[in-house]
Amino acid sequence: MGESDRHFSFRGRPRVARNGETILETLARDRPPLLRRSILYHRPQGAFCGIGHCAGCLVRVNGRPNVRACRHVPDDGDFVTTENAWPSPTWDLFGAIGVLRPNGIDTLRGLRRPAGATRLYQRIVRRFAGTGEPPTEPGARAISAPALERTVDVAIVGAGPAGRAAAAAVVAAGRRPIVLERQLRPPPVDGAEWFPATTAVFLPPPSGAGDHPFTLLAFGEPARGVRVHATAVILATGGYDASLLFRGNDRPGVLSAEAALSLSAPPRRPPFERAVVVGGGARTAEVLARCADAVEAVIAPGEIRPEVVRAAAEADISLYPRSLLLRAEGGHRVRAVRIRARSGGAETRIACDAVVLAHRRVPHTQLLFQAGAAMEWRPDVGAYFPRVGASGATSVPGLFVAGSTSGVGESEREDHSSRVAAAALLGTGTDEIPGPLPSHGPPTELIAYYRELLRVPGHGRAVACPCVDVLFSEVEEAVRSGYRGIEVVKRYSSLGTGICQGRYCLPDALLLLSILEDRPPEQVGYITQRPPVVPTPLAAFAGLPPPAEGVARP
C-alpha cells in the first residue's frame, strides 16, 4: 500500500513497521512474540484471536495500558512495552505461582484467615490483579479528540461481502449511506461515507421518535468517536472463529483461524511451520488454501469434509477425524498436541508449533442484543441468532440484518443484501413479522464431543476463561455447589468478565453447562451482551457532544 515505514521501540529496541503493519504483525515477522502472561497464574499466554478481542497481545503504548498489538498501527516514536510480567514475559518470576498452585488459588473462600492478615492479603492480591500499570496523563491526552456527529438514512455496520452489497444497492438508489468497518485496512466502499478502522460499539433500542430513531456510537482507533443518527440500520457484522476447551488452550501458538489467516496473508509467511488445524469444514479448507505447506495435521471433532480431504492429500497432511483434542503441550510455545479417537483408544502425540482453531464460527450478535432484537437459539450452530424476515427485518422496526448472521446461504447472499437495502431504504420490511428460524440442523456435534472430554481425567485444568484465568474446575465447582444458569455461574466463577467480554468463553460455557446441568443450552440462559462491543477508552465517550438533557446538579 506504499505507506511509509514507522520507527518505534519495543522493550527498548528499535523496530520498523512497514506498509501500515500493526505492532503484532511487525513483531511476528520473525516468529510470534510472547507478549503476555496470564493475569493470575502467569502462564505464558499467546495472541489468539488476531482481531482485537482476546487478552493475548496486550501491550502498553506511550503510557496507555491494555493496547492490543494486533490493532495498533504504530506511529514514529511510539514507545511500546510489555505488562504484567517481571522482568519480561519470557522470563517471568511470577510464573512460579502457576507452577506452585496448578489447581488454582481460591479467592472466593480462601485467604480469609487469620483475620489480622486481611490487609496484607488485600495488598498482595490487588497488586497481582490488573493487567497493566495505570495510564499516564500525557498518554490519555494524546488520544483525546472531539467526536463527529452524523445524520443519515441508512447506516451499515460491516463492510464484508454482505455489507458491501447492501451499500452498493443503497448507493444505486441515489442515497449515501454511512458504512462502518472494524478492519484496519479494508478496501473502500464507493459512494458511501466511509469509516474504516471504526468499531460500532453501542446501538441502544431506537427511541421511537423523529425521523432518525437510531443512535449508533462508533469509535475509530484509538479514540475518535462518531455518533450516527439513522433512520435504518443494517447489521452485516458476520461471525468469528470460536475457541475450544482443552488443556493448554491459551498457550502461545494456539491461534484462531482468523489470526492464522491474517498473519499469513501474502506476501507474509505463516507464523508457524507445522501447525495442527482443528476442524473439518469450510474454514479449515480456507486455512489449507493459504498455508497448506505449513500444516502438519488436521484433527476434527466430527467428520472431515471431502474438499478438506482433497486439499490435505495434495499437501501430504495427516487427517484425524472424530478425535478429541486432549492437551497442548509446551512452554513458551506449543510443541505438541495429544489427541485420542472419539470412541476411545490410545493417545497420539503430534509434534507441532501451532494449533489453529477453525472448527466453528459463531455470529457477532452484540449489537442485536443491545438493540433488543428477538433472538433464537440455533442448536445446529450452538449460538443465538436473530429472528429475521425475508428482507432481513428483525423484530426491531428499522433494524435489518444482512449476511451470514441472517442465516442466508453464501450463494444467495448478494441478492439478499440488496433486498435488505431496499427494505431499509423504503421502510418496508417493518410490517414484516420475523418468524422462527427456518431449518435447524441436528444439535451441534460439540455437545457430544464435550460430553466425552469431560470424562477424561485432568480436564478441569483447561482454562475456561483465559482473560480472567478461570480454570474449568472452578466452573464445575460452582455447579457442584448448586449454582445454575449462565448468569449465576458467571458471577460465581468470574467466567466471562474479562477483557474479551466473554466472546471466547461464553459460547462454549453454554454448551458445557448444558452438560453439567443436564438441560438444553437455551435453558442454561442468555448471554447478556453489555455495551460497549469492545473496550472503548473513556476519552472516546468524553469526546461525544453533551446530550441535550444534561446532568442533574442538585
Added chain:
Amino acid sequence: MTFARDSYRTVVVGGGIVGLFTAYHLARSGGGPVLVVDRGFLSGGASGRNGGGVRQQWETRGTVRLARESVEAYRRFGREFGYNIWFRQTGYLFLAENDAELDRLRTVHNLVASEGLASKVLDAAGVARLVDGIAPGAAVGGTYLESDGTLYPFPVVWGVYEAARSLGVEVLFGVEAKGVEIRNGRVAGLLTSRGAVATTTVINAAGGWSGEFSRAAGLEVPNVATRHEILATESVKPFLDPMVVRVSDGLYFSQSMRGEVIGGIALPHRPGTSLGTGSSPAFLSAMARALVGLLPRLGALGVLRAWSGNYDDTPDGFPVIGEDPRLPGFVHGNGFGGHGFMLAPATARRIALAAMGEPTDLDPAQFSPERFRAPAATRTAERLQLG
C-alpha cells in the same frame, strides 16, 4: 409441586441481599419455616449490580448507627459465612467543589465524629494525596473516613444464601409475587406466578419492585423505582484506594480488588418507567466527561461494560422498615434507595424482629411505614443519597 410446604410462617418477597439476610435472621431466631421467592435469578437484581460501596458518613444519627453496625458485620463476614468478600476498608472520600459544599460536609463530619468514628476534614492538598492525578482545582476539600470501604458483592450473596438454606430456608427463583391473600383484614397468603401459598406474614424486600408489589397488595406507598447506570473499565494495577464521591453531581467511583474502575453518576432518570438493566449513550458520555475531567489520566482507560440496576427510592431517603398498620402481616423491608447493600446486615435483623411482632430500636419517625402520613415539612430527610 412448586413449594415444599402448603404453608409457611413467613414468606419473603425478594431474594436479594435484604431478603436473604432477613430470612437468615428469621430462621436463626425461630421465625421459620421461611420461604423466599424471587422473580429473577440469584444476584440478578440490584444485589448483583451495585458498586460495592459501604459507608458510615450520613446526615442522620440513626443511619450512621445502622451503617456502623453493618460495617462490623462485614468485617466478621468471612469468619461467619465462609466466603471472602474482600471488604477493603480504605475509606470513602466525599469531594466538595466549593465552600458551601464543604460546609455541608463539615456538618456530616461533626455528626459522624460524635458517634466515635474517625472522620477527617481534608483540604485540597489532603484530597490530592488520596487521589493521585486529580485535576488541579477540581476540589476545595472533602471528608474522609477510613473505616468505610468497598466489598465484592457476589460472595456476600453466596454466603448469606447458603447460610439461610442450611438453616432450612427455602429459596425459589423464577417465582413472581403477584399479590397477597387477605382474610379478616390481615395477610393470609401470598399469590405467585406459580400459585398461592399460605402464610400469616409477608415481607416485602423486593428492592426496585417493592412499590409495585405493595400496590399489588392494595397498599398505596411512595416508593419509586429508578434505574441507575454504572460502568466498569478494564483493570489496571492499584492507583486509587478510597471510594470517591462528588457532592455536586453524584459522581462516584472506586477501584475494585480486580483493578477495574467502577462507578456511576446521578443522571436524571425517569422514575417508574425504566426498570431494566440497560445502558444509555447519555450516561456513558456524561460519566466519561465527569471522570476524565476529575482524573484526566483515566481517558486512556477502556470502558469494559456498562449496565444498570434499580434503586427503590423513598421521598425522604430513608428505608421503610416495619409492619404496615393498614394491613397486619404485611412487613416492609424496602426503600433502601440504592443503599441496601450498605445497610442490609443491620436492618435485616430488625426487619426479622418486626416480622415476628417484636419491638425494634428504630426511630419510627425515621423508618416506619406510617411516617409518610406526617406532613413533609415536619420530617427529616437524608440528602446524602450518593454513591
